[in-house]
Amino acid sequence: MDQAYEHRPDDVDAMAPSRLRVPDIVRVATTGMQARKARAALSVLGIAIGIASLVGVLGLSESSKSDLIDQLDALGTDLLTITPGQGFGAGDGSLPDTATQMIDRVPTVTEVATVADLPIDVYRNDLIPAEQTGALTVRATDPDLLATLNGGIAEGSFLGEAGSIYPTATLGSVAAERLGVSDLEDQPVVLVGEEWVQVVGVLEPFPLAPDLDRSVFIGHNAAVDHLLDGDDVAASSIYVRVDPQYLAATRDILPATADPENPEEVEVTRPSDVIEAQAAAESAFTSLFLGLGLVALVVGGIGIANVMVIGVIERRGEIGLRRAIGATRRHIRIQFLAESLLMGLVGGMVGVGLGCAATAAYAASQQWRVIIPPVAIGGGMLAALLIGGIAGLYPAMRASRLAPTEALRAD
């Protein structure tokens, strides 16, 4: 059992500098954290919540954005709306009569439909006071509108039978609701100006032109003949589908095409831009979560720093012993830094996991595609490590400055 002892005072190794191998750094840090499980877990939780909310916010906004892009792809980003300008110095607020024809000649334009607002009010019946218009607009249009806007018919038909010379009404989704038309079985009629007009159809909402949902559509010719006493009416807006490849170029030439004399008075908009802008506005809400996540991160970081500072005080004996068995100041510093980095790492991993799970669960409930941007995962881990590192700086410095005798004497 006795081990023969050899005195080796000339051993070259005896003056070799202290060194701590990298795998041992990891071991030392892991042991240190395991010894204080509960406290470490609590501060790790703070980091985890912070990272989870960051990853969740980024993942959800990315997933919902992709959903929006899918939606827009389905609706088409190739729809343009041409309206008379309404700004200062704009003309008489109407487009020339020739606008539709001219636009139709542009080779990159695939569909054109015209809508003209009529100066006529519409009522459910003749008992409604004149001022209660329900904010509905009577609009003259042509059958192409439905195809151009990718619109859908909820019931009946759009504008009735082609070539019908008597006016029939087709209601936008909001108009139908306000006029109390729920089905066409009783052959409902509405009062358009002085005329009773039969409702022949109800439309689905137009996602790309929600203002049209408040319309009562009348066929253009029938409207001119029967409601306007033969006076033609200028287009209020023209909807255009464009070959997506030439969208920008087409958009540029449309004002001059619609109104060669006053192109500056023509406004061309892309409805899908509006929807995108709305989606962007929603991110104001996500920035709240982002802010909360950052607060949780800071709190978690302070928690780690706190655990580490208390640890330095409680573990003076351990620090003293390590100094006695050959740990340099640097080794002590590395140990404490590694421990707080490890807490950051664990917090980051748990947080990224939670954030991904939350994103997946919510996206699934919304039937969105689950998209977690790699930058959220990478950034989340980086942020957690950074916070762990920063939180550990001061405690590590304090630990390393402790003199061995001071550390060993403490109780």
Added chain:
Amino acid sequence: MAASAPPALELTKVSKHYGGSPPVVALDEVSVAVDPGEMVAVVGPSGSGKSTMLNMMGSLDRPTSGSVSIEGIDTTELDDDRLTALRGRRIGFVFQRFFLLAGVSATDNVANGLLYTGTPLAKRRQAATASLEQVGLGHRLEHVPSELSGGETQRVAVARALVHNPALILADEPTGNLDSRSSAAVMALFQKLNEQGRTIVIITHDPAIAESLPRQIRVLDGRVEHDSRTARTVLS
């Protein structure tokens, strides 16, 4: 050969002053030498400067004045990192309070004695097992400190002090927290280590233990009041 070998430890006019009000002279120009293979008891009343002296011998602290050499190496010239390496590689420390890591097995606690030498884990554990067997704890390898008796805990600490095979072992009241049986076991262990040729300095408050060792150094008010080797009583 013995004559030409440098002393294991040599303190030359070592003083240690602590600032504060009033300032404390913990050691006052102490000169003492310990030869290789000696086994020395350091005794004295509480606060007399025993631990301070042992810390100087172990290069855990630097003197305010005077010089310390360890195995012929003058420590005055060494920077903190080299001093640290010197004690880490050449000296084994045993303390009254054991300083084992809680929740870490006896083997790994002992293996930690080699942690800062850059020895790979497998080799450290191998050496730790041998060291634990040497202190008679070959059957307690995987036990954590909370599962060990006080005497066993201190023997684990001794095994840790041995794991890098130092020629010099410094122990500050190693039996201070132990009952008489455990304390006898630990002292028997030190005896054995001394017989292997190691130099051992032990601070003790136990007169019986002190008497059982070949040499006693009595410290009083920061001075060596009596040294049985020089058989000289310094009276102030």
